Amino acid sequence: MAGGGARLGRLKIGGGARWNRYARWRRGPAVLLLAVLAVLVLLTASIPPTASMDGEAAAVPALSPSSDDAPANTERDDDLALYDRIIARVADGEDYYAAAVEEQRAGDYPVRPGLAVRLPTLAILHARLGEGGLQAIAFLLLAATAWAWWRRLGAEPGGARYRNFAAALIVLGGSTILNRYYFVLHEFWTGMLIALSLGLHRPGRYWPALAVxxxxxxxxxxxxxxxxxxxAMALWRRHWREGLAWLTLTGIFALALRFHLEAVAALVLPTDPQGPPWLVLDGMRGWLSKVVLSSNLRFLPHWLAGPLAVLMVFGWSGWRSPAGSTATLLLLGYALAFMLAGRANNFYWGAVVAPLMFVGLAFVPVAATSLIRAARGR
Known part of the structure; x- marks a missing residue:
């Protein structure tokens, strides 16, 4: 009976279930991964915020300056004020590209390369819908994303027992989208849409995810x-139609991006300086500055926020399912990109993956327990 009770206890946390990636690992690889994980946790805990990180974090208020409850002395960040001016001019009927290039030039912001000028979609939507319309969309988007992940975890092996917690973590990770202070930042909307798209996706049923x-x-x-x-994941599963659909979307975007760059280039003057490079090779600090400062992790001390970010990715890696594998590869890919590219003032890039990262915390206990047992040869 005692042995049966022990086995039952192991099953309750995942045991040797196929969805539990680390339950059947051999001792050697488990010990190696635990060592790597320990080094990363210690490293991220020991990396203090830079002065620029402190400054940016302090500049973000809890409430929008347009809110009646905002402090009277709250100042709008220069980048956000720039987007405010562009949106106001678009709302007055001006051409987006003319307004954006003129405002960036007047504010000493680069317009070269063309990617320094944002795509026009958010500015046009903001101008047409107003802040009230975006507030409603933000609530609906957060609710839809939590619902989508609640459904997806219930549909994939091992996920049902974690879906309530995971849905709450999505709300925690994505709640920044409700703050009107961030409405002009493209990355916060993009991050929620990516999380929603992956939550809606099912292998072989991809059209809702593709549209989002x-x-x-x-x-x-x-x-x-x-x-x-x-x-790539669709093609790896030999879902040729789905793979073609995602590649077709890529091709359509390439054409749209070409139009965007040509529209900017038509307004660039020979005297416009080239913007500083985005490739800065900032390593682990670059990744941490982005995912911490662009999420609710910024409210924690750096010695706790950094290790939590590592554990989020580790938790995702422990869920052996289509969603778990895709999310793990996605977060690792963006982590590498953020280590290579993005200046200190580009910290908001991390919002592209921040909402999705938080879900990984739901799987940390079972992943860590299984990995430790494997390392001990049990």
Whole structure:
């Protein structure tokens, strides 16, 4: 009976279930991964925020300056004020590209290369719908994303027991989208749409996910790695039609991006300086600065926020399912990209993956327990 009770206890946390990736690992690989994980946790706990990270974090208020409850002395961040001016001019009927290039030039922001000028979609939507319309969309988007992940976890092996917690984590990770202060930032909308797209996706049933991803791609080109990963995963599963659909979306976006770059280039003057490079090779600090400062992790001390970010990715890796595998590859891919590219003032890029990252915390206990047992040879 005692042995049976022990086995039952193991089953309750995942035991040797096929969806539990680390339950059947051999001792050697388990010990190696635990060592790597320990090093990453210690490393991220020891990396203090830079001065620029402190400054950016302090500049983000809890409430929008347009809110009646906002502090009277709250100042609008320079980047956000720039987007405010562009949106106001578009709302007055001006051409987006003329307004964006003129405002960026007047504010000493680069317009070269063309990607320094954002895609027009969010500014046009903001101008047409207003802040009230976006507030309603933000609530619906957050609710839809939590619902989509509640459904998806219930449909994939091992996920049903975690779906309530995971849905709550999506709300926690994505709640920044409800803050009107961020409405002009493309990455916060993009991150929620990516999370919704992956939550809606089912292998072989991809049209809702594809439509949501198309909207995210129209907002920010940083969505492209997600779209390419979805295409690669579909082709790896030999779902040729789905793979072709994701690749077709990529081709359509390439044409739209070409139009965007040509529209910007037509307004660029020979005297316009080239913007600083985005390739800065900032390593682990670059990844941490983005995913921490662009999420609710910013409210925690750095020695706790950094390890939690690592554990989020680790938790995702423990769920052996189509959703778990895709999310793990996605987060690792963006982590590498953020280590290579993005200046200190580009910290908001991390919002592209921040909402999805939080779900990984739901799987940390079972993943860690299984990995430790495997390392002990049990």
């Amino acid at each position: 991803a198309a909207l995210a791609l129209a907002l920010r080109e940083h969505t492209l790695p997600f779209v390419l990963l979805m295409a």
